Amino acid sequence: MSYRDIMVHLTLDPRNAERIRYAIGLARRFNARLSGLYTVPPPNVPYYMGEYIPTELIQKQMDEAQKASVTAREAFLATCAGAAVEHRWLSSDLAPVEALRVLARASDVVIVGQPDPSPADPAAIPYGTDVLPQELALQAGRPVLAVPHGGPVGDTARSVLVGWNGKREAARAVHDALPLLRAAETVHLVTIAPEKKGRTPQAEIAELLERHGVRLQAAIVEGNGQKVGMALLAEAKARDAELLVMGAFGHSRLREMVFGGVTETVLGNLDLPVLLSN
Known part of the structure; x- marks a missing residue:
């Protein structure tokens, strides 16, 4: 692909x-x-x-x-x-x-x-x-x-961070991003703790990516009370990622305005390109 x-x-x-x-x-x-x-x-x-x-x-x-x-x-x-x-x-x-x-x-x-x-x-x-x-x-x-609105941004994506929570949207994003993941020097597969039952575990998707030739570093990290979106952006910055890959999670516009959401949080604070899939 x-x-x-x-x-x-x-x-x-x-x-x-x-x-x-x-x-x-x-x-x-x-x-x-x-x-x-x-x-x-x-x-x-x-x-x-x-x-x-x-x-x-x-x-x-x-x-x-x-x-x-x-x-x-x-x-x-x-x-x-x-x-x-x-x-x-x-x-x-x-x-x-x-x-x-x-x-x-x-x-x-x-x-x-x-x-x-x-x-x-x-x-x-x-x-x-x-x-x-x-x-x-x-x-x-x-x-x-x-x-990101504030530029310029690099187009190499040598280091990519994948936000993994085991949901359908995250799986779609991982597969849609495979060409970029295979081309990257390092892919950081990050789950913001805790992993939840009933979702594809990080170890399973990590094994699949490795079978696709992706050079992978996997980690489960604590959010330390942050919103998940902010935690992902913080991890991307800490790992010098040039691209963030994540599922696009959607609710009604009213719910997003009242409660916020991972996608809204990331897009409102974006400082690197992000690949979204649903």
């Missing part, structure tokens, strides 16, 4: 260039085609305008959005050509989750950006990207690789 088609999401976002650079690094490593999918944002009408929306304003924003799309396309094509990476350009007027949910299913992995965790102006967040990584991971049926 290898990655043969990698998709990267682009939109009206100053972080496009960083994601393209990261995606090109992965595409070159696996000799994969890189598909750039640009989602054109809809007109953004200020709330204070109420029901009165001048046609000229709508048309101006649509023209600017199309112009930005052309600029992004030229930059993507030029960068990929310069890197000698097989590539193609796609665009959609749908919301990012809707467009990627369908198109990502015909790719091996899709790269998206982490929403700005501390936006100075929430209205400036690119349309539809505020919940993109977690929502897409739950809906696409393919692994989602979220790149």
Whole structure:
């Protein structure tokens, strides 16, 4: 198994260039085609305008959005050509989750950006990207690789940390990440204690990974009262990991807002790329 088609999401976002650079690094490593999918944002009408929306304003924003799309396309094509990476350009007027949910299913992995965790102006967040990584991971049926908002980040992933809790989502993430795990110099298989009954034990998945040629270090660590997501990020930092692999665990949006969750915690405090699967 290898990655043969990698998709990267682009939109009206100053972080496009960083994601393209990261995606090109992965595409070159696996000799994969890189598909750039640009989602054109809809007109953004200020709330204070109420029901009165001048046609000229709508048309101006649509023209600017199309112009930005052309600029992004030229930059993507030029960068990929310069890197000698097989590539193609796609665009959609749908919301990012809707467009990627369908198109990502015909790719091996899709790269998206982490929403700005501390936006100075929430209205400036690119349309539809505020919940993109977690929502897409739950809906696409393919692994989602979220790149931190604060960059730059390396694309080598020589050291990878796998968060293992024995659940279905974690198993899906491990298998989806196999090309990256086999290519890594060291894979840290970490379970935040305690292991629970009824779930695949760490020793079993460790044996499977070793049979796949993964260079593995396994550990069960104490969370010391931290949220599991923060404990995983702390372990990744302590072990100099360049990539985190974990299952995407989803609840209702209301429950996540009230109680939080592992996925929400990780994505809200991300300082390295994370591969999510559900």
